[in-house]
Amino acid sequence: MSKGYHRMSLAEREELSILYVQGESLQAIARSLNRSPSTLSRELSRNRAGFYYRAVTAQCKAARRCYRKPRKLVVDGPLPSSHPLPQACAPPPSCEWSLGSFGHWFVHLSS
Numbered sequence: 618m619s620k621g622y623h624r625m626s627l628a629e630r631e632e633l634s635i636l637y638v639q640g641e642s643l644q645a646i647a648r649s650l651n652r653s654p655s656t657l658s659r660e661l662s663r664n665r666a667g668f669y670y671r672a673v674t675a676q677c678k679a680a681r682r683c684y685r686k687p688r689k690l691v692v693d694g695p696l697p698s699s700h701p702l703p704q705a706c707a708p709p710p711s712c713e714w715s716l717g718s719f720g721h722w723f724v725h726l727s728s
Contacts, residue, residue, distance in 0.1 A: 630672035637670055
């Protein structure tokens, strides 16, 4: 098995589909494709529709996942000191507090 990761090609997916339908084990398919059995298991679980695995459909799904924009946390800079969020996240002044005193403290900060 090769070092490093590379995506499965359509030809590999076609061969996986044919061998899977023929009833070959994942280990045997992995040896013939020079892939890890866990990679093939993941491929089947992601792209199988019921008991059926279609290579072209799997290729389309993989392409959509590949070009999805990553979710980014946008931070424009530090919050100003006048912003209420840092104050609301600060711990209460004393360590001995109850739920009622915390609620009173929180209402006090939000007003």
